[in-house]
Amino acid sequence: MSSLSKAVILARGLGTRMRREDGSARLSREQAAAAEAGAKALMPVGSRPFLDHVLSALADAGLAQICLVVGPGPQPLRERYNKDIVPSRLRIAFAVQERPLGTADALGAAESFAGGEEFLALNSDNYYPLSAYAALRALQGPGLPVFRRRTLTQEGLIPAERVAQFALVKLDAEDCLESIVEKPDAAAMTDESLVSMNCWRFSPAIFRACRAIPLSPRGELELPQAVQYAVSRLGERFRAVPCEEPVLDLSTRDDVSAVAERLRNTPVRL
Numbered sequence: 001m002s003s004l005s006k007a008v009i010l011a012r013g014l015g016t017r018m019r020r021e022d023g024s025a026r027l028s029r030e031q032a033a034a035a036e037a038g039a040k041a042l043m044p045v046g047s048r049p050f051l052d053h054v055l056s057a058l059a060d061a062g063l064a065q066i067c068l069v070v071g072p073g074p075q076p077l078r079e080r081y082n083k084d085i086v087p088s089r090l091r092i093a094f095a096v097q098e099r100p101l102g103t104a105d106a107l108g109a110a111e112s113f114a115g116g117e118e119f120l121a122l123n124s125d126n127y128y129p130l131s132a133y134a135a136l137r138a139l140q141g142p143g144l145p146v147f148r149r150r151t152l153t154q155e156g157l158i159p160a161e162r163v164a165q166f167a168l169v170k171l172d173a174e175d176c177l178e179s180i181v182e183k184p185d186a187a188a189m190t191d192e193s194l195v196s197m198n199c200w201r202f203s204p205a206i207f208r209a210c211r212a213i214p215l216s217p218r219g220e221l222e223l224p225q226a227v228q229y230a231v232s233r234l235g236e237r238f239r240a241v242p243c244e245e246p247v248l249d250l251s252t253r254d255d256v257s258a259v260a261e262r263l264r265n266t267p268v269r270l
Contacts, residue, residue, distance in 0.1 A: 043256060056268040144201070
């Protein structure tokens with residue numbers, strides 16, 4: 001059994017797409033308030049916030065030490081997980097990303113939490129299958145679950161045009177990551193294309209990569225770029241773990257009802 005027990009959740013996002021009122025989604029008062037605040041992680045899905053489900057799945061997988069990367073100032077996430085509830089299966093810490101400079105910068109804020117150990121990193125607005133966590137914990141080094149586009153669109157119900165914006169993965173002959181391209185050319189994506197959903201097992205070397213990369217054309221320090229640097233310049237080997245189960249993606253208001261329905265009977269124990 002793996003001794004890996006730490007996970008970093010990137011929860012600093014501004015929730016820009018969730019704030020938009022386009023689409024036909026009908027939200028409850030509580031859901032609308034969360035959407036307007038851009039608080040995707042605290043979006044009520046059923047009787048619990050979305051992040052409760054994510055945290056419960058991590059606990060089920062044996063990941064008991066969690067770091068939430070948040071912004072500066074008063075934070076609803078701190079209120080919930082420091083005051084409103086007291087988890088019995090998890091220990092939750094916080095790291096602060098001072099400015100919204102991208103996912104690689106956000107991860108860098110959690111370096112002291114990692115403490116020189118390997119750890120998982122994931123988005124706060126994705127619900128990943130338990131099998132993905134288990135496979136990553138079973139590895140002997142860095143890795144990532146890879147998902148086929150058709151699995152994400154057909155079973156995960158993620159719109160194809162959104163999946164086309166996800167990072168495209170190319171593997172070598174040993175099923176290790178050769179390249180990763182953020183927001184690839186849409187023509188390069190097919191139903192069988194392998195996609196990263198920003199869930200990783202990292203070694204401490206990733207922090208060196210996060211510090212080394214320049215700003216992307218979008219003006220951010222992006223985690224896929226840091227991963228590519230770690231592969232190309234630092235010699236890191238990321239083992240790809242095929243995953244045939246879908247990821248639930250809570251990005252827009254139109255996602256809320258479908259995600260809530262999929263999680264309706266999922267038990268939550270923190």
